[in-house]
Amino acid sequence: MKTPKLLFLAGLIALAGCQLKGSDEQKIEKADENKNEVVQAIMERRSIRKYKDKPVEKEKLDLVATCGINAPSGMNKQPWEIRIVDSKAYIDGITDIFKEANPKVQEDPNFKNMFRNAPCVIFIGTPANGGSEFDCGLAAENMMLAAYSLGLGTCCLGGPIRFMNDNDKAKSYLEKLKFSDDYKLLYAIAIGYPDETPDAKPRDSNKVMFIYD
Numbered sequence: 416m417k418t419p420k421l422l423f424l425a426g427l428i429a430l431a432g433c434q435l436k437g438s439d440e441q442k443i444e445k446a447d448e449n450k451n452e453v454v455q456a457i458m459e460r461r462s463i464r465k466y467k468d469k470p471v472e473k474e475k476l477d478l479v480a481t482c483g484i485n486a487p488s489g490m491n492k493q494p495w496e497i498r499i500v501d502s503k504a505y506i507d508g509i510t511d512i513f514k515e516a517n518p519k520v521q522e523d524p525n526f527k528n529m530f531r532n533a534p535c536v537i538f539i540g541t542p543a544n545g546g547s548e549f550d551c552g553l554a555a556e557n558m559m560l561a562a563y564s565l566g567l568g569t570c571c572l573g574g575p576i577r578f579m580n581d582n583d584k585a586k587s588y589l590e591k592l593k594f595s596d597d598y599k600l601l602y603a604i605a606i607g608y609p610d611e612t613p614d615a616k617p618r619d620s621n622k623v624m625f626i627y628d
């Protein structure tokens with residue numbers, strides 16, 4: 416049983432811990448205390464850049480994509496096309512082109528592929544004339560949260576997409592995604608079983624303000 420002295424000491428340590436933390440981290444913990452599963456998934460999801468060498472079940476990938484297309488969209492236009500690439504040949508093939516253009520990436524001993532080493536990648540296309548990026552972003556978060564709830568890790572990726580859109584040699588891989596003619600590749604989501612548990616990055620709570628008058 417804890418003596419009052421020990422309790423006092425524990426209180427002091429807890430207080431010191433609180434003071435060491437920034438207000439953002441405190442806010443994350445506060446929301447974490449809420450046992451609502453959706454809130455917990457939102458607070459616990461992290462970008463994963465290290466994956467287990469374990470295939471992802473097709474049913475899970477399918478469910479993740481289904482959650483994506485159930486996101487809201489302006490006038491229910493559903494301005495997205497989703498391509499799930501579960502192919503080592505595809506991922507390694509485009510990565511070879513990436514490595515040729517960026518030889519330095521191979522200096523990282525953990526580098527496996529250009530999609531943060533994930534075994535699968537979800538590519539999202541949107542109408543090339545623009546204006547639907549917001550809808551696609553909502554679909555992305557749906558997919559990442561659904562994946563998290565299924566024990567999968569994800570990482571939203573913009574960098575590799577710029578490469579795929581700009582590099583001539585990558586064109587054939589872009590074509591393999593079979594987006595409609597009037598669509599362009601917007602972003603990708605790396606997905607697989609996570610092999611790391613990164614800490615939350617700090618969030619700036621000053622971005623939120625209540626207005627009462």
Ligand SMILES: Cc1cc2nc3c(=O)[nH]c(=O)nc-3n(C[C@H](O)[C@H](O)[C@H](O)COP(=O)(O)O)c2cc1C
Nearest residue numbers: 460461462464531570571572573574575602615616
């Ligand atoms: C639009 C977008 C593009 C991103 N592009 C990349 C990327 O190219 N490479 C990468 O490692 N992470 C990328 N990220 C992940 C962010 O770095 C990450 O979400 C952010 O640091 C916050 O960390 P968290 O997701 O763990 O909360 C991207 C995220 C978004 C939303």
